[in-house]
Amino acid sequence: xxxxxxxxxxxxxxxxxxxxxxxxxxxxxxxxxxxxxxxxxxxxxxxxxxxxxxxxxxxxxxxxxxxxxxxxxxxxxxxxxxxxxxxxxxxxxxxxxxxxxxxxxxxxxxxxxxxxxxxxxxxxxxxxxxxxxxxxxxxxxxxxxxxxxxxxxxxxxxxxxxxxxxxxxxxxxxxxxxxxxxxxxxxxxxxxxxxxxxxxxxxxxxxxxxxxxxxxxxxxxxxxxxxxxxxxxxxxxxxxxxxxxxxxxxxxxxxxxxxxxxxxxxxxxxxxxxxxxxxxxxxxxxxxxxxxxxxxxxxxxxxxxxxxxxxxxxxxxxxxxxxxxxxxxxxxxxxxxxxxxxxxxxxxxxxxxxxxxxxxxxxxxxxxxxxxxxxxxxxxxxxxxxx
Amino acid sequence: xxxxxxxxxxxxxxxxxxxxxxxxxxxxxxxxxxxxxxxxxxxxxxxxxxxxxxxxxxxxxxxxxxxxxxxxxxxxxxxxxxxxxxxxxxxxxxxxxxxxxxxxxxxxxxxxxxxxxxxxxxxxxxxxxxxxxxxxxxxxxxxxxxxxxxxxxxxxxxxxxxxxxxxxxxxxxxxxxxxxxxxxxxxxxxxxxxxxxxxxxxxxxxxxxxxxxxxxxxxxxxxxxxxxxxxxxxxxxxxxxxxxxxxxxxxxxxxxxxxxxxxxxxxxxxxxxxxxxxxxxxxxxxxxxxxxxxxxxxxxxxxxxxxxxxxxxxxxxxxxxxxxxxxxxxxxxxxxxxxxxxxxxxxxxxxxxxxxxxxxxxxxxxxxxxxxxxxxxxxxxxxxxxx
DNA sequence: AAACTTAGTTTATTGGATAGACAAACTAAC
DNA sequence: GTTAGTTTGTCTATCCAATAAACTAAGTTT
Numbered sequence: 001x002x003x004x005x006x007x008x009x010x011x012x013x014x015x016x017x018x019x020x021x022x023x024x025x026x027x028x029x030x031x032x033x034x035x036x037x038x039x040x041x042x043x044x045x046x047x048x049x050x051x052x053x054x055x056x057x058x059x060x061x062x063x064x065x066x067x068x069x070x071x072x073x074x075x076x077x078x079x080x081x082x083x084x085x086x087x088x089x090x091x092x093x094x095x096x097x098x099x100x101x102x103x104x105x106x107x108x109x110x111x112x113x114x115x116x117x118x119x120x121x122x123x124x125x126x127x128x129x130x131x132x133x134x135x136x137x138x139x140x141x142x143x144x145x146x147x148x149x150x151x152x153x154x155x156x157x158x159x160x161x162x163x164x165x166x167x168x169x170x171x172x173x174x175x176x177x178x179x180x181x182x183x184x185x186x187x188x189x190x191x192x193x194x195x196x197x198x199x200x201x202x203x204x205x206x207x208x209x210x211x212x213x214x215x216x217x218x219x220x221x222x223x224x225x226x227x228x229x230x231x232x233x234x235x236x237x238x239x240x241x242x243x244x245x246x247x248x249x250x251x252x253x254x255x256x257x258x259x260x261x262x263x264x265x266x267x268x269x270x271x272x273x274x275x276x277x278x279x280x281x282x283x284x285x286x287x288x289x290x291x292x293x294x295x296x297x298x299x300x301x302x303x304x305x306x307x308x309x310x311x312x313x314x315x316x317x318x319x320x321x322x323x324x325x326x327x328x329x330x331x332x333x334x335x336x337x338x339x340x341x342x343x344x345x346x347x348x349x350x351x352x353x354x355x356x357x358x359x360x361x362x363x364x365x366x367x368x369x370x371x372x373x374x375x376x377x378x379x380x381x382x383x384x385x386x387x
Numbered sequence: 388x389x390x391x392x393x394x395x396x397x398x399x400x401x402x403x404x405x406x407x408x409x410x411x412x413x414x415x416x417x418x419x420x421x422x423x424x425x426x427x428x429x430x431x432x433x434x435x436x437x438x439x440x441x442x443x444x445x446x447x448x449x450x451x452x453x454x455x456x457x458x459x460x461x462x463x464x465x466x467x468x469x470x471x472x473x474x475x476x477x478x479x480x481x482x483x484x485x486x487x488x489x490x491x492x493x494x495x496x497x498x499x500x501x502x503x504x505x506x507x508x509x510x511x512x513x514x515x516x517x518x519x520x521x522x523x524x525x526x527x528x529x530x531x532x533x534x535x536x537x538x539x540x541x542x543x544x545x546x547x548x549x550x551x552x553x554x555x556x557x558x559x560x561x562x563x564x565x566x567x568x569x570x571x572x573x574x575x576x577x578x579x580x581x582x583x584x585x586x587x588x589x590x591x592x593x594x595x596x597x598x599x600x601x602x603x604x605x606x607x608x609x610x611x612x613x614x615x616x617x618x619x620x621x622x623x624x625x626x627x628x629x630x631x632x633x634x635x636x637x638x639x640x641x642x643x644x645x646x647x648x649x650x651x652x653x654x655x656x657x658x659x660x661x662x663x664x665x666x667x668x669x670x671x672x673x674x675x676x677x678x679x680x681x682x683x684x685x686x687x688x689x690x691x692x693x694x695x696x697x698x699x700x701x702x703x704x705x706x707x708x709x710x711x712x713x714x715x716x717x718x719x720x721x722x723x724x725x726x727x728x729x730x731x732x733x734x735x736x737x738x739x740x741x742x743x744x745x746x747x748x749x750x751x752x753x754x755x756x757x758x759x760x761x762x763x764x765x766x767x768x769x770x771x772x773x774x
Numbered sequence: 775a776a777a778c779t780t781a782g783t784t785t786a787t788t789g790g791a792t793a794g795a796c797a798a799a800c801t802a803a804c
Numbered sequence: 805g806t807t808a809g810t811t812t813g814t815c816t817a818t819c820c821a822a823t824a825a826a827c828t829a830a831g832t833t834t
Contacts, residue, residue: 394789395788395789395790395791396789396790398789398790398791399789399790399791402790402791427791427792428791428792428793429792430791430792430793431790431791431792434790434791453799453800453801454800454801455800455801455802456799456800456801457798457799457800458799458800
């Protein structure tokens, strides 16, 4: 095995990435600005910028204001140099976006999903993706990739190992899509892409250690540690829905007892409501709470407390800068927020509480689909860097 | 803020590190071997090796066997180019080692600690470290650093924020030692250095994702993720002893309820034994179990089950390649192992169980002190790289 | 208009990696 | 003993990215 050794090409790639990232973050920027910002020599910046312009990733946008000298030529990233497709494959819906390289949404589609059979889903998914692709404007790089979030375990090869709510096992989703469209495809767990979405485009922007808790039918988690998505040994992790919070609690179908999601998920809420004779889904319960139904409000508070128990654990284990509640339950924020915060404050270690913020998804139901697009964009930039 | 940009010096540092690591890993090695192994040109390797020889970090050890041509000149790392001091500052003991740069123990000392007052501990610690330093043979780099593991929370500045069992708060241990000895000092939590010790010198060698569970009076954890020690936002994390496994369990002094260490630590064992009128410490209980005392054996099994509950959680959250039981309770391995494994197998997700191994500290009570020395050695290599 | 400022390019230099030539030192075959 | 072939490690000329410094361009201030 050969380690990647250092040579001049590596340096150029590194410095090009530094320049590009500066432009991405702080555009519009002049060459002189970049030189000062990065510490690179003006001549170096000029040369690297020229390369980026040649590759159509950067363009000049006219002159900026002078402060007593020659006017600077401002540069910006050409966000429309390429486009990405993001797909959120839900249990009973399909959501897709077409974004530019900055994550600006160009087109969006949703579709209810009735069938969960892999073949049927493929049959719907293919034209769904194709329609998004058809809307892509002409651009130098075209569609740079397709990112997909799925409600299940995914291995490094993009195979859906197990998706209980779809009843999928060992479905080679990446290969299937890759064969159809001939462009890079990235598959990941719904909570992982949700975490990425919020960290890049949502309330989690710039936070280096955060835990995204996706509270839907079940509970999933995406871990951002040191600004990177953490994946365990097999490429999947974050099954914190099956963190046991009651060692001798109710048995879970996973084999464990007292799993968190038995107490704190949408499913748990609906079951609890059904016991009290309140039928309907989350929407109906939210409406009831809005109408002043005290029993329902208490149910939400109870969910908040149960979420708090698990989140206190998470805070103690990871000492993150933020814990972010995402997915459908984030809509119940007003009804769960106080109970949740109180529980966490009671139960988490003081030293860790100092730094942690309890946040709610800013992108709402779009966290996952935006994160899916972002994985495709990020993979494109990685390819650029090594080319 | 200026990002570290790429220049030729960076290349040289990178490649020097690659060469040195190859020699560290696979010595004895010839220049030709290194060239083939790393992909670096022969001339480049020659030049970099010469620099390393000039810096006394590498030496030639004579010729190797020929396979039909000129005999190779074999190279090895000069492990005795410098030495490191590792200190395990326990609640009632002090353990110290002097190691060479490869972690070979040159000298070792232990001392009982009766006083826990910071000033008293300093009074004992200073001469203790000095005696280890006095045993150092002459070498080009001398003592490259002092690593210390402490039973408490440590911030990035090496201040012991809180050590409940020593009753320490905000003790600037690094500064104190640094002023005395004038060499780099690194302070970290006992479980963190224990994890490092086992990952570098013990049973965890080469494992990229592992969780070290230090089971002593309390329970601490060290997380090795992607081959690196994970530290949370504030520089400390892994307070998994206060992972709640019973949402409505016994209140813990940390504010939470049902904390893991209330059920699975040495303290929990001793309290349980005291209830049954069995006095004494872990040693006595181990002797009783050895003598066939069924009640005591059951107590150990119960600890094993409680450990298993928490470890199943850890496995589900991190999907690590190994979970490693360390510190004092690792001595009870035979009495807890079966109950622990069965509990984990029942409770952890199947997908995660496939890859996880349940291991026991190989260095026993030396995990922490060896890890402490290793942190000093690692910091030395980092300094080398940037110089 | 002269003096000063700032932006961006050009030029000569530095320094690390490299390919390929080479000398040294060995083995193997005859 | 001679010759051919192999392997090791060094030497040399070359390449290339970054850089400092000089320079051109294009403004503002007095």
